[in-house]
Amino acid sequence: MERVTAPDGASIALHSTGTGPGVVLVHGGGVTIEEYRRLIARLSDRFTVHAYNRRGRLDAPARREPYSVEHEIDDLGAVLEHTGARYVIGHSYGGFVALRAALRLPIERLALYDAALRIDGTPDGTYLDDVDEALRAGKSARAMAIVAAGVNTHSAVSRLPLSVRTAICRAFLRTPIGRRMGELLPMTLFETRQVLAHEGSADAYAGVTADVLLACGASAPGYFEEHHTKLARVIPRARTMVVPGARHDAIAIAPARLVDPIAEFFAAPLTSLPTTPA
Template identity: 35%
Template sequence: MGELELVGGVAVETYGSGPGVVVVPGTNRRAHHYQELASALAGAHTVHVVERRGRGASAARGTPYSVEVEVDDVLGVLEQTGSRVLFGHSYGGLIALHAGLRQELEALIVYEPGVSLDGSFDLSWLEAFNRKVADGRFVSAMATFLKGAQLLPFKATPVLWAISLLLMFGREERDLMPLTPAELAEVARLDSDGARYAGITAPTLFLGGEKTPSYLTGVLPRLAKIVPQADYAILPGLDHNAPDESAPDEIARQLRQYLVRLGR
Protein backbone atom coordinates (compact mmCIF):
# COMPACT_ATOMS: atom_id res chain seq x y z
CA MET A 1 0.00 0.00 0.00
CA GLY A 2 1.18 3.51 -0.77
CA GLU A 3 1.21 6.43 1.60
CA LEU A 4 -2.35 7.09 2.79
CA GLU A 5 -3.92 10.53 3.20
CA LEU A 6 -7.43 11.94 3.37
CA VAL A 7 -8.56 14.51 0.81
CA GLY A 8 -12.00 15.80 1.66
CA GLY A 9 -14.16 12.73 2.12
CA VAL A 10 -11.92 10.25 0.34
CA ALA A 11 -8.73 8.40 1.15
CA VAL A 12 -5.91 8.51 -1.40
CA GLU A 13 -3.00 6.05 -1.75
CA THR A 14 0.12 7.75 -3.12
CA TYR A 15 3.13 6.14 -4.79
CA GLY A 16 6.37 7.42 -6.32
CA SER A 17 7.55 10.87 -7.33
CA GLY A 18 7.25 13.10 -10.37
CA PRO A 19 4.34 14.72 -12.21
CA GLY A 20 1.04 13.66 -10.69
CA VAL A 21 -1.37 11.08 -12.10
CA VAL A 22 -4.73 10.43 -10.42
CA VAL A 23 -6.26 6.93 -10.82
CA VAL A 24 -10.01 6.30 -10.45
CA PRO A 25 -11.00 2.65 -9.76
CA GLY A 26 -13.95 0.86 -11.32
CA THR A 27 -17.05 -0.85 -9.94
CA ASN A 28 -16.41 -3.45 -7.23
CA ARG A 29 -12.79 -2.27 -7.02
CA ARG A 30 -10.73 -0.77 -4.20
CA ALA A 31 -7.63 1.42 -4.41
CA HIS A 32 -5.35 -1.48 -3.48
CA HIS A 33 -6.40 -3.36 -6.64
CA TYR A 34 -4.34 -0.79 -8.58
CA GLN A 35 -1.18 -1.13 -6.52
CA GLU A 36 0.76 -2.87 -9.30
CA LEU A 37 -0.30 -0.27 -11.86
CA ALA A 38 0.70 2.54 -9.50
CA SER A 39 4.03 0.90 -8.67
CA ALA A 40 4.81 0.46 -12.37
CA LEU A 41 4.23 4.19 -12.95
CA ALA A 42 5.93 5.34 -9.75
CA GLY A 43 9.41 5.61 -11.26
CA ALA A 44 8.33 8.56 -13.40
CA HIS A 45 5.16 9.84 -11.71
CA THR A 46 3.54 10.48 -8.38
CA VAL A 47 0.46 8.27 -8.58
CA HIS A 48 -2.59 9.05 -6.44
CA VAL A 49 -5.15 6.24 -6.36
CA VAL A 50 -8.57 7.35 -5.14
CA GLU A 51 -10.39 5.15 -2.63
CA ARG A 52 -13.90 5.96 -3.78
CA ARG A 53 -16.64 6.68 -1.22
CA GLY A 54 -18.06 3.73 0.69
CA ARG A 55 -14.71 1.94 0.59
CA GLY A 56 -11.92 1.61 3.13
CA ALA A 57 -11.10 4.79 5.04
CA SER A 58 -13.22 6.98 2.77
CA ALA A 59 -16.51 8.46 3.93
CA ALA A 60 -19.77 6.65 3.39
CA ARG A 61 -21.55 7.33 0.13
CA GLY A 62 -24.56 9.52 0.72
CA THR A 63 -27.86 9.82 -1.08
CA PRO A 64 -28.97 10.88 -3.56
CA TYR A 65 -26.12 9.46 -5.63
CA SER A 66 -24.86 10.61 -9.01
CA VAL A 67 -21.63 10.40 -10.95
CA GLU A 68 -21.12 14.09 -10.16
CA VAL A 69 -20.59 13.27 -6.47
CA GLU A 70 -17.62 11.15 -7.55
CA VAL A 71 -16.44 13.86 -9.92
CA ASP A 72 -16.41 16.35 -7.05
CA ASP A 73 -14.12 14.00 -5.10
CA VAL A 74 -11.78 13.50 -8.06
CA LEU A 75 -11.56 17.23 -8.73
CA GLY A 76 -10.70 17.71 -5.06
CA VAL A 77 -7.85 15.19 -5.34
CA LEU A 78 -6.57 16.83 -8.52
CA GLU A 79 -6.56 20.23 -6.79
CA GLN A 80 -4.98 18.99 -3.55
CA THR A 81 -2.19 17.09 -5.31
CA GLY A 82 -1.61 19.51 -8.17
CA SER A 83 -2.06 16.66 -10.64
CA ARG A 84 -3.08 17.36 -14.23
CA VAL A 85 -3.32 13.81 -15.60
CA LEU A 86 -6.29 11.54 -14.95
CA PHE A 87 -6.74 7.81 -15.56
CA GLY A 88 -10.03 5.94 -15.06
CA HIS A 89 -10.95 2.27 -15.41
CA SER A 90 -14.44 0.98 -16.23
CA TYR A 91 -16.97 2.99 -14.17
CA GLY A 92 -13.97 5.01 -13.01
CA GLY A 93 -13.49 5.88 -16.67
CA LEU A 94 -17.00 7.30 -16.80
CA ILE A 95 -16.17 9.40 -13.73
CA ALA A 96 -12.94 10.54 -15.38
CA LEU A 97 -14.71 11.60 -18.58
CA HIS A 98 -17.17 13.71 -16.61
CA ALA A 99 -14.28 15.22 -14.64
CA GLY A 100 -12.74 16.12 -18.00
CA LEU A 101 -15.94 17.98 -18.87
CA ARG A 102 -15.56 20.16 -15.78
CA GLN A 103 -11.81 20.80 -15.63
CA GLU A 104 -9.01 21.30 -18.11
CA LEU A 105 -6.42 18.55 -17.89
CA GLU A 106 -3.05 17.92 -19.47
CA ALA A 107 -4.10 14.37 -20.35
CA LEU A 108 -7.07 12.06 -19.87
CA ILE A 109 -6.72 8.28 -20.30
CA VAL A 110 -9.58 5.84 -19.83
CA TYR A 111 -9.67 2.07 -20.12
CA GLU A 112 -13.06 0.73 -21.23
CA PRO A 113 -15.16 3.42 -19.58
CA GLY A 114 -18.69 2.53 -18.51
CA VAL A 115 -20.29 4.57 -21.27
CA SER A 116 -23.48 3.57 -23.04
CA LEU A 117 -24.09 5.06 -26.50
CA ASP A 118 -27.54 4.61 -28.00
CA GLY A 119 -28.27 1.63 -25.73
CA SER A 120 -24.96 -0.14 -26.33
CA PHE A 121 -24.67 -1.17 -22.66
CA ASP A 122 -27.46 -3.73 -22.24
CA LEU A 123 -28.79 -3.44 -18.69
CA SER A 124 -31.94 -5.51 -19.14
CA TRP A 125 -30.71 -7.68 -16.25
CA LEU A 126 -30.39 -4.73 -13.84
CA GLU A 127 -33.81 -5.14 -12.21
CA ALA A 128 -33.13 -8.79 -11.30
CA PHE A 129 -29.67 -7.84 -10.04
CA ASN A 130 -31.07 -5.04 -7.87
CA ARG A 131 -33.66 -7.36 -6.29
CA LYS A 132 -30.98 -9.87 -5.33
CA VAL A 133 -28.77 -7.17 -3.81
CA ALA A 134 -31.72 -5.75 -1.86
CA ASP A 135 -32.51 -9.23 -0.54
CA GLY A 136 -28.90 -9.80 0.52
CA ARG A 137 -28.40 -12.62 -2.01
CA PHE A 138 -24.98 -11.33 -2.95
CA VAL A 139 -23.50 -14.47 -4.53
CA SER A 140 -26.54 -14.83 -6.77
CA ALA A 141 -26.36 -11.11 -7.53
CA MET A 142 -22.70 -11.48 -8.51
CA ALA A 143 -23.62 -14.33 -10.86
CA THR A 144 -26.28 -12.13 -12.47
CA PHE A 145 -23.78 -9.28 -12.78
CA LEU A 146 -21.06 -11.40 -14.37
CA LYS A 147 -23.45 -13.06 -16.81
CA GLY A 148 -25.16 -9.80 -17.72
CA ALA A 149 -21.87 -7.95 -18.14
CA GLN A 150 -20.37 -10.90 -20.07
CA LEU A 151 -17.30 -10.90 -17.87
CA LEU A 152 -16.92 -14.68 -17.79
CA PRO A 153 -16.68 -17.00 -20.81
CA PHE A 154 -19.95 -16.99 -22.76
CA LYS A 155 -20.24 -20.77 -22.78
CA ALA A 156 -19.10 -21.31 -19.21
CA THR A 157 -20.42 -24.51 -17.64
CA PRO A 158 -22.22 -24.49 -14.26
CA VAL A 159 -19.09 -25.96 -12.67
CA LEU A 160 -16.94 -23.18 -14.12
CA TRP A 161 -19.41 -20.58 -12.87
CA ALA A 162 -19.30 -22.09 -9.39
CA ILE A 163 -15.50 -22.22 -9.32
CA SER A 164 -15.22 -18.67 -10.68
CA LEU A 165 -17.59 -17.29 -8.06
CA LEU A 166 -15.75 -19.06 -5.27
CA LEU A 167 -12.48 -17.57 -6.49
CA MET A 168 -13.84 -14.06 -7.10
CA PHE A 169 -16.37 -13.55 -4.33
CA GLY A 170 -14.83 -12.88 -0.93
CA ARG A 171 -15.79 -10.65 1.97
CA GLU A 172 -14.52 -7.55 0.22
CA GLU A 173 -16.65 -8.23 -2.87
CA ARG A 174 -19.65 -8.86 -0.62
CA ASP A 175 -19.11 -5.50 1.12
CA LEU A 176 -18.87 -3.66 -2.20
CA MET A 177 -21.93 -5.24 -3.79
CA PRO A 178 -24.52 -2.82 -2.27
CA LEU A 179 -22.68 0.06 -3.99
CA THR A 180 -23.07 -1.41 -7.46
CA PRO A 181 -26.77 -0.84 -8.30
CA ALA A 182 -26.51 2.95 -8.10
CA GLU A 183 -23.45 2.94 -10.36
CA LEU A 184 -25.16 0.79 -12.98
CA ALA A 185 -28.20 3.06 -12.75
CA GLU A 186 -25.94 6.01 -13.61
CA VAL A 187 -24.61 4.18 -16.67
CA ALA A 188 -28.22 3.71 -17.80
CA ARG A 189 -29.24 7.30 -16.97
CA LEU A 190 -26.32 8.75 -18.91
CA ASP A 191 -26.98 6.71 -22.06
CA SER A 192 -26.88 9.15 -25.00
CA ASP A 193 -25.46 9.75 -28.45
CA GLY A 194 -22.23 10.84 -26.72
CA ALA A 195 -22.39 14.44 -27.95
CA ARG A 196 -21.80 15.74 -24.42
CA TYR A 197 -18.22 14.42 -24.53
CA ALA A 198 -17.33 16.88 -27.29
CA GLY A 199 -16.84 19.29 -24.40
CA ILE A 200 -13.68 17.48 -23.21
CA THR A 201 -10.71 19.71 -24.03
CA ALA A 202 -7.86 17.48 -22.85
CA PRO A 203 -5.80 15.23 -25.10
CA THR A 204 -7.58 11.92 -24.52
CA LEU A 205 -6.64 8.29 -25.03
CA PHE A 206 -9.30 5.56 -25.06
CA LEU A 207 -7.92 2.07 -24.41
CA GLY A 208 -9.58 -1.32 -24.62
CA GLY A 209 -8.68 -4.99 -24.66
CA GLU A 210 -9.08 -7.44 -27.51
CA LYS A 211 -10.66 -10.04 -25.20
CA THR A 212 -13.25 -7.67 -23.73
CA PRO A 213 -16.94 -7.95 -24.75
CA SER A 214 -17.63 -5.73 -27.75
CA TYR A 215 -20.22 -3.55 -26.01
CA LEU A 216 -17.39 -2.08 -23.91
CA THR A 217 -14.88 -1.64 -26.75
CA GLY A 218 -17.27 -0.81 -29.58
CA VAL A 219 -17.95 2.66 -28.18
CA LEU A 220 -14.26 3.61 -28.18
CA PRO A 221 -13.89 4.58 -31.86
CA ARG A 222 -17.14 6.55 -31.63
CA LEU A 223 -15.94 8.39 -28.54
CA ALA A 224 -12.57 9.05 -30.18
CA LYS A 225 -14.38 10.81 -33.03
CA ILE A 226 -16.53 12.88 -30.65
CA VAL A 227 -13.78 14.08 -28.29
CA PRO A 228 -11.78 16.74 -30.16
CA GLN A 229 -8.24 15.60 -29.27
CA ALA A 230 -8.67 11.84 -28.92
CA ASP A 231 -7.05 8.60 -30.02
CA TYR A 232 -8.01 5.01 -29.26
CA ALA A 233 -6.31 1.64 -29.26
CA ILE A 234 -7.49 -1.95 -28.80
CA LEU A 235 -4.68 -3.88 -27.11
CA PRO A 236 -4.02 -7.48 -28.22
CA GLY A 237 -4.63 -10.22 -25.66
CA LEU A 238 -5.99 -7.96 -22.91
CA ASP A 239 -9.34 -8.16 -21.09
CA HIS A 240 -11.48 -5.80 -19.03
CA ASN A 241 -9.39 -6.26 -15.88
CA ALA A 242 -6.04 -5.45 -17.47
CA PRO A 243 -5.40 -2.33 -15.30
CA ASP A 244 -6.11 -4.00 -11.96
CA GLU A 245 -5.42 -7.71 -12.43
CA SER A 246 -4.22 -9.24 -15.67
CA ALA A 247 -1.84 -6.70 -17.25
CA PRO A 248 -1.10 -3.64 -15.06
CA ASP A 249 2.48 -3.41 -16.37
CA GLU A 250 1.24 -3.18 -19.95
CA ILE A 251 -1.33 -0.53 -19.08
CA ALA A 252 1.38 1.42 -17.24
CA ARG A 253 3.54 1.16 -20.37
CA GLN A 254 0.71 2.51 -22.52
CA LEU A 255 0.22 5.42 -20.13
CA ARG A 256 3.92 6.25 -20.05
CA GLN A 257 4.19 6.14 -23.84
CA TYR A 258 1.19 8.40 -24.29
CA LEU A 259 2.41 10.94 -21.73
CA VAL A 260 5.89 10.98 -23.27
CA ARG A 261 4.29 11.57 -26.67
CA LEU A 262 2.49 14.56 -25.15
CA GLY A 263 5.68 15.79 -23.49
CA ARG A 264 4.31 15.19 -19.99
Protein backbone atom coordinates in the same frame (compact mmCIF):
# COMPACT_ATOMS: atom_id res chain seq x y z
CA MET B 1 -1.08 9.43 3.50
CA GLU B 2 -2.59 12.91 3.21
CA ARG B 3 -6.10 14.18 3.80
CA VAL B 4 -8.04 16.13 1.20
CA THR B 5 -11.19 18.02 2.11
CA ALA B 6 -14.09 17.39 -0.28
CA PRO B 7 -16.61 20.14 -1.10
CA ASP B 8 -19.08 18.64 1.39
CA GLY B 9 -16.46 18.71 4.15
CA ALA B 10 -15.67 14.98 4.08
CA SER B 11 -12.05 13.88 4.44
CA ILE B 12 -10.59 11.93 1.50
CA ALA B 13 -7.58 9.72 2.27
CA LEU B 14 -4.98 10.30 -0.46
CA HIS B 15 -2.24 7.75 -1.09
CA SER B 16 0.60 9.17 -3.20
CA THR B 17 3.54 7.15 -4.50
CA GLY B 18 6.48 7.90 -6.81
CA THR B 19 8.18 10.88 -8.36
CA GLY B 20 7.47 12.97 -11.42
CA PRO B 21 4.32 14.52 -12.89
CA GLY B 22 1.16 13.81 -10.93
CA VAL B 23 -1.37 11.25 -12.19
CA VAL B 24 -4.66 10.64 -10.35
CA LEU B 25 -6.14 7.14 -10.44
CA VAL B 26 -9.94 6.74 -10.39
CA HIS B 27 -10.64 3.08 -9.72
CA GLY B 28 -13.48 0.95 -11.04
CA GLY B 29 -16.62 -0.42 -9.40
CA GLY B 30 -16.66 -3.35 -7.00
CA VAL B 31 -13.01 -2.84 -6.03
CA THR B 32 -10.67 -0.50 -4.14
CA ILE B 33 -7.23 0.94 -4.85
CA GLU B 34 -5.76 -2.26 -3.39
CA GLU B 35 -6.46 -4.04 -6.66
CA TYR B 36 -4.29 -1.53 -8.55
CA ARG B 37 -1.07 -2.00 -6.59
CA ARG B 38 0.81 -3.36 -9.63
CA LEU B 39 -0.28 -0.49 -11.85
CA ILE B 40 0.72 2.07 -9.23
CA ALA B 41 4.10 0.41 -8.68
CA ARG B 42 4.86 0.20 -12.40
CA LEU B 43 4.04 3.87 -12.99
CA SER B 44 5.62 5.28 -9.84
CA ASP B 45 9.19 5.30 -11.21
CA ARG B 46 8.06 7.88 -13.78
CA PHE B 47 5.08 9.60 -12.17
CA THR B 48 3.65 10.52 -8.80
CA VAL B 49 0.52 8.40 -8.66
CA HIS B 50 -2.26 9.77 -6.46
CA ALA B 51 -4.82 7.11 -5.52
CA TYR B 52 -7.87 7.35 -3.29
CA ASN B 53 -10.70 5.02 -2.44
CA ARG B 54 -14.01 6.25 -3.73
CA ARG B 55 -16.78 6.77 -1.20
CA GLY B 56 -17.97 3.85 0.93
CA ARG B 57 -14.77 1.80 0.63
CA LEU B 58 -12.02 1.06 3.19
CA ASP B 59 -10.62 4.44 4.38
CA ALA B 60 -13.01 6.54 2.25
CA PRO B 61 -15.81 8.63 3.77
CA ALA B 62 -19.41 7.51 3.54
CA ARG B 63 -21.22 8.04 0.26
CA ARG B 64 -23.48 11.06 -0.03
CA GLU B 65 -27.15 10.26 -0.54
CA PRO B 66 -28.95 10.27 -2.86
CA TYR B 67 -25.96 9.07 -4.85
CA SER B 68 -24.88 10.86 -8.02
CA VAL B 69 -21.84 10.69 -10.25
CA GLU B 70 -21.55 14.44 -9.69
CA HIS B 71 -20.42 13.70 -6.13
CA GLU B 72 -17.60 11.58 -7.57
CA ILE B 73 -16.59 14.45 -9.83
CA ASP B 74 -16.55 16.82 -6.86
CA ASP B 75 -14.19 14.48 -5.00
CA LEU B 76 -11.92 14.11 -8.03
CA GLY B 77 -11.88 17.90 -8.39
CA ALA B 78 -10.76 18.26 -4.77
CA VAL B 79 -7.92 15.77 -5.35
CA LEU B 80 -6.81 17.56 -8.52
CA GLU B 81 -6.84 20.91 -6.74
CA HIS B 82 -4.92 19.57 -3.74
CA THR B 83 -2.23 17.81 -5.78
CA GLY B 84 -2.00 20.17 -8.74
CA ALA B 85 -2.16 17.08 -10.97
CA ARG B 86 -3.75 17.45 -14.40
CA TYR B 87 -3.39 13.85 -15.62
CA VAL B 88 -6.01 11.19 -14.81
CA ILE B 89 -6.39 7.44 -15.30
CA GLY B 90 -9.90 5.98 -15.13
CA HIS B 91 -10.91 2.32 -15.27
CA SER B 92 -14.42 0.99 -15.91
CA TYR B 93 -16.82 3.06 -13.77
CA GLY B 94 -13.83 5.19 -12.83
CA GLY B 95 -13.44 5.87 -16.54
CA PHE B 96 -17.05 7.04 -16.67
CA VAL B 97 -16.39 9.36 -13.71
CA ALA B 98 -13.19 10.70 -15.25
CA LEU B 99 -14.73 11.27 -18.67
CA ARG B 100 -17.70 13.13 -17.17
CA ALA B 101 -15.22 15.11 -15.06
CA ALA B 102 -13.22 16.11 -18.13
CA LEU B 103 -16.24 18.13 -19.28
CA ARG B 104 -15.80 20.55 -16.37
CA LEU B 105 -12.53 19.97 -14.49
CA PRO B 106 -9.02 21.12 -15.53
CA ILE B 107 -7.85 17.75 -16.87
CA GLU B 108 -5.15 18.05 -19.53
CA ARG B 109 -4.60 14.39 -20.26
CA LEU B 110 -6.92 11.45 -19.67
CA ALA B 111 -6.20 7.73 -20.08
CA LEU B 112 -9.26 5.49 -19.99
CA TYR B 113 -9.30 1.70 -19.91
CA ASP B 114 -12.63 0.03 -20.70
CA ALA B 115 -14.65 3.08 -19.70
CA ALA B 116 -18.12 2.02 -18.51
CA LEU B 117 -20.59 3.89 -20.71
CA ARG B 118 -23.95 3.29 -22.33
CA ILE B 119 -23.86 4.71 -25.84
CA ASP B 120 -26.63 4.26 -28.40
CA GLY B 121 -28.38 1.64 -26.30
CA THR B 122 -25.46 -0.65 -25.52
CA PRO B 123 -24.79 -2.49 -23.32
CA ASP B 124 -28.19 -3.75 -22.21
CA GLY B 125 -28.99 -3.02 -18.56
CA THR B 126 -32.22 -4.96 -18.18
CA TYR B 127 -30.48 -7.58 -16.02
CA LEU B 128 -30.23 -5.12 -13.11
CA ASP B 129 -33.77 -5.75 -11.86
CA ASP B 130 -32.99 -9.47 -11.55
CA VAL B 131 -29.86 -8.60 -9.58
CA ASP B 132 -31.86 -6.40 -7.21
CA GLU B 133 -34.34 -9.24 -6.67
CA ALA B 134 -31.55 -11.72 -5.91
CA LEU B 135 -29.93 -9.35 -3.41
CA ARG B 136 -33.25 -8.72 -1.65
CA ALA B 137 -33.57 -12.49 -1.29
CA GLY B 138 -30.06 -12.69 0.19
CA LYS B 139 -28.73 -14.67 -2.78
CA SER B 140 -25.39 -12.94 -3.31
CA ALA B 141 -23.87 -15.66 -5.51
CA ARG B 142 -26.90 -15.64 -7.80
CA ALA B 143 -26.77 -11.82 -7.98
CA MET B 144 -23.09 -11.87 -8.89
CA ALA B 145 -23.68 -14.55 -11.54
CA ILE B 146 -26.35 -12.39 -13.18
CA VAL B 147 -24.07 -9.34 -13.13
CA ALA B 148 -21.14 -11.29 -14.59
CA ALA B 149 -23.25 -12.51 -17.50
CA GLY B 150 -24.78 -9.06 -18.04
CA VAL B 151 -21.37 -7.40 -18.22
CA ASN B 152 -19.33 -10.12 -19.93
CA THR B 153 -21.67 -10.63 -22.84
CA HIS B 154 -18.86 -12.08 -24.96
CA SER B 155 -17.91 -14.83 -22.51
CA ALA B 156 -18.74 -18.50 -23.05
CA VAL B 157 -19.29 -18.77 -19.30
CA SER B 158 -22.16 -16.28 -19.56
CA ARG B 159 -24.04 -18.82 -21.67
CA LEU B 160 -23.87 -21.56 -19.04
CA PRO B 161 -27.01 -22.33 -17.02
CA LEU B 162 -27.58 -19.85 -14.19
CA SER B 163 -27.26 -22.62 -11.62
CA VAL B 164 -23.75 -23.44 -12.87
CA ARG B 165 -22.73 -19.78 -12.94
CA THR B 166 -24.11 -19.35 -9.42
CA ALA B 167 -21.99 -22.26 -8.18
CA ILE B 168 -18.89 -20.69 -9.75
CA CYS B 169 -19.65 -17.34 -8.10
CA ARG B 170 -20.32 -19.03 -4.75
CA ALA B 171 -16.76 -20.37 -4.85
CA PHE B 172 -15.43 -16.97 -5.99
CA LEU B 173 -17.12 -15.26 -3.05
CA ARG B 174 -14.92 -17.32 -0.71
CA THR B 175 -11.79 -15.61 -2.05
CA PRO B 176 -10.56 -12.25 -0.65
CA ILE B 177 -11.34 -10.33 -3.87
CA GLY B 178 -14.65 -12.17 -4.20
CA ARG B 179 -15.70 -11.21 -0.68
CA ARG B 180 -14.84 -7.59 -1.37
CA MET B 181 -16.73 -7.52 -4.63
CA GLY B 182 -19.70 -9.22 -2.97
CA GLU B 183 -19.78 -6.64 -0.19
CA LEU B 184 -19.61 -3.81 -2.70
CA LEU B 185 -22.16 -5.28 -5.12
CA PRO B 186 -25.09 -3.10 -3.94
CA MET B 187 -22.91 -0.01 -4.40
CA THR B 188 -21.82 -1.25 -7.81
CA LEU B 189 -25.47 -1.44 -8.85
CA PHE B 190 -26.03 2.19 -7.85
CA GLU B 191 -23.05 3.13 -10.00
CA THR B 192 -24.24 1.08 -12.94
CA ARG B 193 -27.59 2.84 -12.80
CA GLN B 194 -25.76 6.16 -13.02
CA VAL B 195 -24.19 4.98 -16.27
CA LEU B 196 -27.63 4.06 -17.58
CA ALA B 197 -29.03 7.43 -16.47
CA HIS B 198 -26.45 9.17 -18.67
CA GLU B 199 -27.10 7.01 -21.72
CA GLY B 200 -26.98 8.81 -25.04
CA SER B 201 -24.75 9.36 -28.03
CA ALA B 202 -21.01 9.91 -28.01
CA ASP B 203 -21.70 13.51 -28.97
CA ALA B 204 -22.30 14.25 -25.29
CA TYR B 205 -18.51 14.18 -24.86
CA ALA B 206 -17.58 16.38 -27.81
CA GLY B 207 -16.76 19.16 -25.35
CA VAL B 208 -13.83 17.27 -23.81
CA THR B 209 -10.69 19.28 -24.61
CA ALA B 210 -8.13 17.03 -22.89
CA ASP B 211 -5.77 14.74 -24.76
CA VAL B 212 -7.49 11.37 -24.39
CA LEU B 213 -6.18 7.82 -24.76
CA LEU B 214 -9.09 5.38 -25.13
CA ALA B 215 -7.65 1.94 -24.37
CA CYS B 216 -9.59 -1.31 -24.24
CA GLY B 217 -8.81 -4.99 -23.98
CA ALA B 218 -9.09 -7.27 -26.99
CA SER B 219 -10.47 -9.97 -24.67
CA ALA B 220 -12.95 -7.64 -22.94
CA PRO B 221 -16.58 -7.22 -24.04
CA GLY B 222 -16.74 -5.78 -27.55
CA TYR B 223 -18.89 -2.80 -26.62
CA PHE B 224 -15.91 -1.11 -24.97
CA GLU B 225 -14.06 -0.92 -28.29
CA GLU B 226 -17.27 0.14 -30.03
CA HIS B 227 -17.81 2.98 -27.56
CA HIS B 228 -14.22 4.13 -27.70
CA THR B 229 -14.31 4.26 -31.48
CA LYS B 230 -17.39 6.48 -31.35
CA LEU B 231 -15.82 8.72 -28.72
CA ALA B 232 -12.65 9.13 -30.78
CA ARG B 233 -14.72 10.49 -33.65
CA VAL B 234 -16.13 13.36 -31.57
CA ILE B 235 -13.47 14.19 -28.96
CA PRO B 236 -11.05 16.53 -30.76
CA ARG B 237 -7.81 15.15 -29.27
CA ALA B 238 -8.51 11.46 -28.76
CA ARG B 239 -7.03 8.23 -30.03
CA THR B 240 -7.81 4.58 -29.43
CA MET B 241 -5.70 1.57 -28.51
CA VAL B 242 -6.69 -2.10 -28.33
CA VAL B 243 -4.48 -4.19 -26.04
CA PRO B 244 -3.95 -7.74 -27.37
CA GLY B 245 -5.11 -10.51 -25.07
CA ALA B 246 -6.21 -8.09 -22.34
CA ARG B 247 -9.35 -8.64 -20.29
CA HIS B 248 -11.39 -6.03 -18.45
CA ASP B 249 -9.18 -6.40 -15.37
CA ALA B 250 -5.90 -6.03 -17.29
CA ILE B 251 -5.18 -2.56 -15.93
CA ALA B 252 -4.98 -4.05 -12.43
CA ILE B 253 -2.72 -6.85 -13.66
CA ALA B 254 -0.69 -4.10 -15.36
CA PRO B 255 1.17 -5.91 -18.18
CA ALA B 256 3.90 -3.92 -19.92
CA ARG B 257 1.93 -3.91 -23.19
CA LEU B 258 -0.67 -1.76 -21.43
CA VAL B 259 1.36 0.20 -18.86
CA ASP B 260 4.12 1.32 -21.23
CA PRO B 261 1.79 2.96 -23.78
CA ILE B 262 -0.05 4.72 -20.94
CA ALA B 263 3.24 5.99 -19.54
CA GLU B 264 4.34 7.16 -23.00
CA PHE B 265 1.00 8.90 -23.43
CA PHE B 266 1.47 10.86 -20.21
CA ALA B 267 5.11 11.63 -20.98
CA ALA B 268 4.61 12.88 -24.56
CA PRO B 269 4.51 16.64 -25.26
CA LEU B 270 0.97 17.94 -25.15
CA THR B 271 1.32 19.62 -28.54
CA SER B 272 2.50 16.59 -30.53
CA LEU B 273 -0.05 13.87 -29.84
CA PRO B 274 -1.79 12.40 -32.86
CA THR B 275 -5.56 12.55 -33.01
CA THR B 276 -8.05 10.21 -34.60
CA PRO B 277 -9.64 11.84 -37.67
CA ALA B 278 -13.39 12.22 -37.64
